[in-house]
Amino acid sequence: MRRSAARKTGQSNSTAPITSSATDLFRSASSKASSKEMERIDNLFYSYANRSSGLIDPEGIENLCSDMEVDHTDVRILMLAWKMKAEKQGYFTVEEWRRGLKALRADTVNKLKKALPELEKEVKRPSNFVDFYSYSFRYCLTEEKQKSIDIESICQLLDLVLGSHFRAQVDYFIEYLKIQNDYKVINMDQWMGFYHFCTEISFPDLSNYDPELAWPLILDNFVEWMQEKRT
């Protein structure tokens, strides 16, 4: 288990380049207590951030994860990104970092770690889950102008995001996606369709599925495939 302390001291001049006016404004705008908190948050940020880019990059995230004793592929990291409203997969900006940690009221690694269970619960609340669900799709659009995700990645994402609640549906989705040939990528509309399907449609009988309604075609095909399989 790696310790982050050595790192911290080794990056004494990490704070030096940050002399932008925005940061100054930020400092001056906050109160003493919160500014103290903010300072710690910033310090934490810079302990993981890349010196030249000023962002936490995948390597930094990996370090953070190991400090938190959470696997970097764990869904809770995705939840953290959601909380931060991080835009680019694998990277955190300082604003995002501040946003997220402030909301979680965590200014140390330990506090951050302890905040995870609460974060999970929050995400699972129906009002938030939809938002998290759609966020997770956008978070995977890594190229500029990319609007859809390949089947392989979607399968992994489905399992990650929906697997804990809708095990059977996800297993069947994945089996179907792998054998069908109509679609090579999935877009946001179809992605959302999966979620609504899981929450609304009775499984495995599919008795209340109405293809006349506005379900994406891929789900109509999926339902047909399932019905054939079960006869």
Place this chain on the structure above:
Amino acid sequence: MSNQKKRNFQIEAFKHRVVVDPKYADKTWKILEHAIHEIYNHNASGLSFEELYRNAYNMVLHKFGEKLYSGLVSTMTSHLKEISKSIEAAQGDSFLEELNRKWNDHNKALQMIRDILMYMDRTYIPSTHKTPVHELGLNLWRDNIIHSSKIQTRLLNTLLELVHRERTGEVIDRGLMRNIIKMLMDLGSLVYQEDFEKPFLEVSAEFYKVESQEFIECCDCGEYLKKAEKRLNEEIERVTHYLDAKSEVKITNVVEKEMIANHMLSLVHMENSGLVNMLLDDKYEDLGRMYNLFRRVPNGLLTIREVMTSHLRETGKQLVTDPERLKDPVEFVQRLLDEKDKYDSIISLAFSNDKTFQNALNSSFEYFINLNARSPEFISLFVDDKLRKGLKGVSEEDVEVILDKVMMLFRYLQEKDVFEKYYKQHLAKRLLSGKTVSDDAERSLIVKLKTECGYQFTSKLEGMFTDMKTSQDTMQGFYASHPELGDGPTLVVQVLTTGSWPTQPNVTCNLPAEMSALCEKFRSYYLGTHTGRRLSWQTNMGTADVKATFGKGQKHELNVSTFQMCVLMLFNNADRLSYKEIEQATEIPASDLKRCLQSMACVKGKNVLRKEPMSKDIGEEDAFFVNDKFTSKFYKVKIGTVVAQKESEPEKQETRQREEDRKPQIEAAIVRIMKSRRVLDHNNIIAEVTKQLQSRFLANPRRLRNVLSLLLNEISWRGIPLTENCTVILLEGIA
């Protein structure tokens, strides 16, 4: 800024979340076991699919697939054993219903169980090569229910009992049967075959063996066939309603074998109702039924065909050798045509225009028509009759139909050259006497013969028609250039080209003076325009119209033969003439003269002469007078000539003549073949010649060999005897 690798999230869900506790497997299994019980007890509504699925998923994920699978097997087995007891306990008719009900329940349960255990089905089972859940459920059902000792036999017997009841006329619950049979099919084709189909086929064979025996003893052929057909259709219908489609061909084979194949000969030869009776009575429906049923069994159609052929040959043989029939050639041929029509109808209406039957018909006709050597002559006589009067008033299409039918018979003749000879004779008579009903019909038949036999066959016949036309033109020309002859007797000459017309012996006859002068004038006219030709008068073929005035002044126009005219004209200069005087004056040969006198003196209604004595025969001492008392209600009287006793040559002579006629044809064929082949061995020469002559007559191989050796001797082949292996080589210089 370094180039960072993008990383996607990997599937690593909650591995650390689930605690792998030894009791975990038992606890989870207990939940699932309970669920299976609830499902079998129709209590599934209270279960959460999601939860059960997840539990099964987790068991497999955590390597407890074995426990899950074996638990499934034992739970299902114990439920099935209970179910088996409840089915065994069912009484009477409710046995099948109970079985059906429990089967449906089991399927529903199996469906639900399989949904829950889907993950195991997809991951654990393939990797361990175990039986998938659905199939497992079917196998357990098969082993614990269908093959249970208390159910297996009872089930089979119940099913066979129901089939038997239905066969004896009862109405059974087909829907229930269908479901039970479908169950057996779902359990696998082996189950269906062993637990139902095989015994079903055996029992059915026994049933139909017995039934067919009963029917054969009490029914006639037609009735039996109706019953057999009915049973066949019933079985087919049974299959569509509640058996596996693959059983259709098997059960129909059983019925076909037991009801048809095993009794084929008894049916066909059944007294008073068998095939021959059906043929005689034109029983199209029965024949059609027999055809349709027999075509299903090996040698069925062959049997029908053989019996039909032998019957046809027998009937035909009787027809052509019956002495009564032979008295009337026209009737003879008409009977043949009727017989052909009859069988054509049978083949088209009942035997579905089957070519093999058509061939059998043709070969039979060919066989018996040629049994009678006079068939070619009779057919020509038939045609002659039709063309003289039979086709009068018949429409053009119908004429064609009749001529086509005649052509059909003609094709069967092996000795077509004999037909040609008679046809030529008959045609000559028709043309010369102007007694043809329709020129178009004549020509149409010539065309048909040409199509059938080639130009050679009909060229002479066509020549005859040409001569008739040319003669008309010649007569016109003759009278145009001799206007002074307008008042005298009218001469109508038909100039016949010698090769085209049947040869006639040249007969002496002295024409009356006026006639011979006229004929001389014609001769010089004709030879003036056709140098290098020779004309000879055929007095035995001519006719004359003579105006006569009798004793009481009654006038008649007599249509007579040339010979008769010569005789009558003598009485212009004498009242009484003796036979000898007449013979001397006319120089007509004795047999012809006697017949000619007989026709005019001894035939009632035509006796323009009176004879002393009034006997029927002409004696050399007889005297003749004009019969002044002759009367007839007609102005125009036709006096024919009595037919000679033996008008046609005795058969032996005829055959010899025929063989003589054929020799040149055989020789010509041999030469033709050798010219084109140049070298050919003996057997092939015989074969080729036979083929070439086929359209005219059926060549006898021995005769061909004789002709061939004669031909070779003529070119002095050194008298080497001809054997099978010889090769004949064409030498140059043979024309």
